[in-house]
Amino acid sequence: MRRHFAALALVLAFLPGQALADRVLARVSISTQTMKVYHEGRLLYTWPVSTAKAGKITPAGTFEPEFLSKNHRSRRYNNAPMPYAIFYDGNYAIHGTDQIKRLGKPASHGCVRLHPDNAKILFQMVKAEGMENTRVVIVQ
Numbered sequence: 365m366r367r368h369f370a371a372l373a374l375v376l377a378f379l380p381g382q383a384l385a386d387r388v389l390a391r392v393s394i395s396t397q398t399m400k401v402y403h404e405g406r407l408l409y410t411w412p413v414s415t416a417k418a419g420k421i422t423p424a425g426t427f428e429p430e431f432l433s434k435n436h437r438s439r440r441y442n443n444a445p446m447p448y449a450i451f452y453d454g455n456y457a458i459h460g461t462d463q464i465k466r467l468g469k470p471a472s473h474g475c476v477r478l479h480p481d482n483a484k485i486l487f488q489m490v491k492a493e494g495m496e497n498t499r500v501v502i503v504q
Contacts, residue, residue: 386499387493388401388402389405390498391501391503393504394424394470395503397412397414397467397469398412399413399478401489403489411482413467413476414461414467414471415472415475416474417471422456422475423474424503424504425453426500426501427499427501428496428499429452429490429498430451432450434448434449436449440473441473446459446460446461447459447480447483448480448487449487455474458500459477459483460478460483
């Protein structure tokens with residue numbers, strides 16, 4: 365029995381570490397337009413989001429944050445405010461929006477939009493725990 369646990373621990377140690385390394389997990393469901401935020405496996409928040417509107421794409425997959433930008437402005441979209449931006453796949457980010465009434469419905473050019481208060485909470489969690497300990501998972 366001990367040998368099995370030791371073998372399992374050895375295998376898990378070398379897996380590309382989603383489950384074990386993640387202290388913060390932001391799981392976005394495109395179909396329900398929601399984000400669930402977990403800390404060390406425990407669900408803390410469920411928030412409405414806006415992902416890509418018709419004709420645009422929010423890429424699905426598992427991502428690690430690439431950089432954080434507290435007061436970001438979009439160079440692509442008329443200097444639009446993107447507070448508490450967490451960039452995870454090139455130009456894609458999770459960020460706050462001033463279009464709060466559109467949350468819960470597809471409305472973005474591909475980013476994941478959050479209420480600014482919620483974006484601030486997530487941003488602070490990622491900053492505190494580290495980008496290397498954070499995963500963004502986007503599912504259909």
